[in-house]
Amino acid sequence: MWVGLTGAGVPRDPLFSYETSLWQPRLVHAPVYRSSIETLRDDIVELIGVIDSDVAGAIAAGHRIDEVLTRKRTAIADGVMRL
Incomplete structure (x- = not known):
């Protein structure tokens, strides 16, 4: 099931284009975007x-x-990224 839902579906089909009908309208409501790491x-x-x-x-x-x-945090504070 998940393999099918993570694929493209049928592009340009209003019902089976998973990116536009399923993922985009739903992911904006996922708690992962609102929680700290x-x-x-x-x-x-x-x-x-x-x-x-x-x-x-x-x-x-x-x-x-x-x-x-x-x-x-250090890179933001110092303005330098250290590897």
Whole structure:
């Protein structure tokens, strides 16, 4: 099902053009656009923890989100991006 819905559908068809009839009008309402990346990270780890706590622990220990956000804040403050 998801493979079909993530494809183009039938272009220019008002009902089966998934991009214009399904994704564009719905994605603007998705909470992912309104949440902070930290909140999304925590929610993802929590949801994975329901399925497998070991995997959730590995993701929590191995993600680079905090590092990347710190680099972003520093780059904005300094005006210089450091790799």
